[in-house]
Amino acid sequence: MKPAGADQALEPGLTRALELALGAGVALSGALLFAGLALDQLALMRVGLLLLLFTPVARVVVLTVGLFHQKDWGFAVVSLWILLVLLSSISLGSLLG
Amino acid sequence: MNEAIPHIPALLLAAIGAATGLVGAMLGLGGGVFLVPLLTLALGVPIRIAIAASLVSVIATASASATVNLSRGFVNVRLGLALEVATSLGGLAGGLAAAALSTRQLFLLFAVTLGAMGLVMAARAGKRNVIADLSVEPGRLGGYLTEAGTTYVYRLKRMPLAMAVSLAAGAVSGLLGLGGGILKVPALSSFCGIPIRIASATSTFMIGVTAAASAFIYWSRGDIAVPLASAVALGALPGSLAGARLAEHVQARSLKMVMALVLLLVGARMAMTQP
Numbered sequence: 001m002k003p004a005g006a007d008q009a010l011e012p013g014l015t016r017a018l019e020l021a022l023g024a025g026v027a028l029s030g031a032l033l034f035a036g037l038a039l040d041q042l043a044l045m046r047v048g049l050l051l052l053l054f055t056p057v058a059r060v061v062v063l064t065v066g067l068f069h070q071k072d073w074g075f076a077v078v079s080l081w082i083l084l085v086l087l088s089s090i091s092l093g094s095l096l097g
Numbered sequence: 098m099n100e101a102i103p104h105i106p107a108l109l110l111a112a113i114g115a116a117t118g119l120v121g122a123m124l125g126l127g128g129g130v131f132l133v134p135l136l137t138l139a140l141g142v143p144i145r146i147a148i149a150a151s152l153v154s155v156i157a158t159a160s161a162s163a164t165v166n167l168s169r170g171f172v173n174v175r176l177g178l179a180l181e182v183a184t185s186l187g188g189l190a191g192g193l194a195a196a197a198l199s200t201r202q203l204f205l206l207f208a209v210t211l212g213a214m215g216l217v218m219a220a221r222a223g224k225r226n227v228i229a230d231l232s233v234e235p236g237r238l239g240g241y242l243t244e245a246g247t248t249y250v251y252r253l254k255r256m257p258l259a260m261a262v263s264l265a266a267g268a269v270s271g272l273l274g275l276g277g278g279i280l281k282v283p284a285l286s287s288f289c290g291i292p293i294r295i296a297s298a299t300s301t302f303m304i305g306v307t308a309a310a311s312a313f314i315y316w317s318r319g320d321i322a323v324p325l326a327s328a329v330a331l332g333a334l335p336g337s338l339a340g341a342r343l344a345e346h347v348q349a350r351s352l353k354m355v356m357a358l359v360l361l362l363v364g365a366r367m368a369m370t371q372p
Contacts (some may be wrong), residue, residue, distance in 0.1 A: 010174055015167055018174075023164045026157070026334060033331040037107050037324070045327040049153060052330060053312050055160045056305040063174065078178045082306060085185040089310040094317055 014066035021062045025055030057086055103141045107328040114154055114332025121333075122162035122340030123347070124356050125297020127155030127276030127304045128333065130363050142325070149315040150326040152308045155276045157333040159305030162341035163298075169345065171298035176238045176253065176291070180263040181303050184277065187267020188310060207269065208368035214283040215360030222353040226251050226292045242292050244349075254290035267307065276304035279363065283356060293352050294344065301341075 010018075032048030035041070060083045067076035113135055121128030129151040136147035166172050227242060227249035235241060239252040253259065262284040266277025278300040285296035315321055344352065 019164050019167045022160045022167075026161050026164065029157075030331060030334045033327045037327055037331065042323055045323050049321065049323065049326060049330070050316075052153060052156055052160070053309055053316065056156060056309040059160070059163075060306060063178075075175055075178055078182055082178070082181050082185060085188075086306065086310055090313045092314060 010066070011070055014063070014070065017062050017066060018059060021058045022055060025051060025058055029055065057083075057090075060086060102143065102146055102322050102325065105140055105142075105325070107324065110325060110328035111332030114157075114329035115336030116332075117154065118158045118161070118333035118336030119340040119343070120359075121155075121158045121278075122301065122337035123297075123344040124278075124352065124359065125282040125293075125300035126278040126359075127151075127158050127301070127308060128337075129155050129275040129308075130279050130359075132329070133275075134366065136329075145315075145320050146322050146325065149312070149320040150322065150329050151275075152312040152315060153321060153326045154329045154333045155308040156305050156312060157330040158337040158340075159276070159301045159303075159308065161334050161337040162301045163305065165338060165341035166298035166301060169298070170241075170243065171294050172302045173238070173240050173291075173295055173299045174302070176240075177299045177303045179238060180259060180281070180299075181306060183260040183263035184267035184270070184303065184307055185310070187264040188270060188307070204367045204370055208364045211279065211360045211364030211367065214280075214287065215357045215364060217287050218283050218353055218360060219357035221287050222350050222357065225349065226286065226290050228252070239290075240295065242295055244294070249292075251292050251295065252290050255288055259285060259289045270307050270311065276308050278304050279360070283360060286353065286356075293349050293356070297344070297352070298341075 029048045029051040032044050032051065036044030036046075036048055060079065064076060064079040064083050067079050070076075113132070117128035117131045117135070120126075120131065132151040132154055133144075133147050136142040136150065137144050142150070163172065227244075228251065229247075229249055231248065231250055233250045233252070235250050236252050238256070239250065242249050242251060262280055263277075266280040269275055269280065270277040278297075281300045281303075282293070282296045285291040285300070286293045291299070312321075
């Protein structure tokens with residue numbers, strides 16, 4: 001519960017979308033990691049771990065899109081910058097690999 | 098990798114992940130400061146493998162506890178975003194600083210910082226950051242906190258200090274493989290006017306991203322030992338969900354005292370380590 005005029009708060013829909021993105025990533029990767037360990041299947045664990053690594057990326061994508069949608073330009077640009085840093089580290093990683 | 102990874106039962110690894118996730122989520126840390134020493138010193142896992150597994154577990158802890166903290170309204174997303182800019186720059190600066198300082202000097206610097214923060218935190222544990230007068234403007238990076246049915250206002254103070262600490266946290270994260278929450282939470286709470294619940298929830302929201310940036314590089318270098326990292330992360334998921342829910346029922350003062358104790362213990366251990 002927030003007092004009226006709490007413009008610091010995100011729109012409830014955006015908060016909900018962030019929760020969903022994180023929750024889905026966590027639930028799916030958790031299920032895959034569990035199945036992989038129980039059945040001793042490396043491939044399942046591998047997919048589970050990659051899904052987990054991409055969960056924060058999905059969260060940043062949702063936040064960036066949401067902030068642009070809210071027309072919160074300043075913070076939307078900040079969020080986009082963070083997304084770019086993340087993507088550059090992923091591409092740097094694949095260059096090294 | 099040619100370093101041998103000792104065989105450790107998956108259940109033991111999951112239990113370790115659950116315990117570090119629980120404490121980490123309560124205090125707003127990823128748990129890397131506990132995991133890396135546990136895996137290397139107690140179980141003989143090579144340091145790079147331990148750091149890589151710890152980064153994966155930090156992501157699990159951060160993502161799982163953020164789902165709880167978001168729905169409670171404890172995450173200050175805009176503050177997190179502003180500080181994340183400094184953290185991402187710190188990650189770059191860390192690479193440069195690594196050339197200038199030896200690991201030993203870095204560990205000592207880190208130990209002294211943690212020790213000093215621990216003492217300040219303990220000394221100020223009784224001081225609240227919340228303002229009961231709801232007509233006070235929280236400002237662009239402040240906000241509201243509802244605790245036990247009462248709503249309070251909080252304001253961000255000393256923004257440059259908050260940015261500097263986040264920069265340092267980013268640098269440390271790149272150098273020592275930590276999430277950096279252990280620097281951010283005490284600084285935000287003791288010096289910057291942010292209530293400890295908001296500071297730790299905002300920290301967990303951020304450190305998943307910080308850890309992911311490094312984790313992808315470890316992944317492609319093949320440093321992530323798949324079964325080991327899977328077991329630790331799987332344990333960390335329920336552990337951190339429980340930790341985030343538990344934190345709600347613990348008084349802010351107690352959270353600060355536990356955090357102060359953790360800072361002093363980790364600081365002492367780092368001062369004694371001979372890397």
